[in-house]
Amino acid sequence: MSLYCGIACRRKSFWCYRLLSTYVAKTRYLFELKEDDDACRKAQQTGAFYLFHNLAPLLQQSEHQYLPPQHSLLELEKLLAKFGQDAQRIEDSVLIGCSEQHEAWFALDLGLNSSSSVNASLQKPEMETELKGSFIELRKALFRLNMKDASLLSTAQALLRWHDAHQFCSRSGQPTKKNVAGSKRVCPSNKIIYYPQMAPVVITLVSDGTRCLLARQSSFPKGMYSALAGFCDIGETLEEAVQREVAEEVGLEVDRLQYSASQHWPFPNSSLMIACHAIVKPGQTEIQVNLKELEAAAWFSHDEVVAALKRNHPYAQQQDGTFLFWLPPKLAIAHQLIREWVEKPACPSLPA
Ligand SMILES: NC(=O)c1ccc[n+]([C@@H]2O[C@H](COP(=O)([O-])OP(=O)(O)OC[C@H]3O[C@@H](n4cnc5c(N)ncnc54)[C@H](O)[C@@H]3O)[C@@H](O)[C@H]2O)c1
């Protein structure tokens, strides 16, 4: 019934939204905005804009949290006019989602060099004063945002970065043109379509049945250990990527992989983190750290990991100058993997 109606109503607009569930209606609406430039321009009239400056989101502080303010199209036009900017700059905005009531959300970077604006970059401090907020590096702000805002701003930053880095066709060298939603760019001379890309990354919590293996890179904050992570090579399956990364980084062989969950991760570019548990092959517990990739790796007992998860102020230097062992914060998928292992260290659900 609703399928028939969906097709019948498609002639007028895309779909007959009122016959669909809230979730389906929302996904169909976003699909329409990505496909139809006019519909997307219309959605900007009533939409909300999140602002960035050189990929740093505009945030306002509220007690211990950061909140990203939203701006209407009218407010944005006034702001651009006040700073002597052409409203054409709004064409650089990208669609990042919508509310259940179909208020579309967009992100716009006011600092990146714009292809559709004469002036390159707006003055950041003046902007911050005017907007009563600060443009804060996402890596610093991420853990002080709620889950919903963190995910939205990560998506926004990834998409803004991708557009900034794909302004020219790699075949013809000509400028590419984005569609209004920003879901693709097209080269006008040869019609090649470029879509935003993510790099698949496997992140694996290796266990020997009673202990789990955690490692740190020298770039991590002092004392923090995490699960093993690595980019998938071209042509690899996820299973092969997990086995190769574990072998490369700590010299062990694993099997019995169990998928846990996935997460979009905006750093360093845009990755799809695919998280899983794995068990070392029998008799293979001696770690051989690849020092080109890692600073250290070690087996940790269940009690040690439980204690680290309980620490409220993890980043703490001890009297002997060393840092307490601590784990990635809740928002990181590594945290979820570690918590799952704490709750089920022997992974009884894994196939034999
Ligand atoms: N969300 C989380 O919980 C979490 C936890 C740990 C790591 N991570 C992320 O996982 C990612 C990968 O981990 P890693 O650094 O150990 O990877 P890695 O072990 O594959 O080593 C990184 C190296 O891989 C190479 N590489 C191959 N393909 C690449 C690509 N598409 N982009 C960038 N480099 C590529 C580069 O030489 C780079 O120096 C990191 O970006 C890190 O931010 C996320």
Ligand SMILES: [Mg+2]
């Ligand atoms: Mg790695």
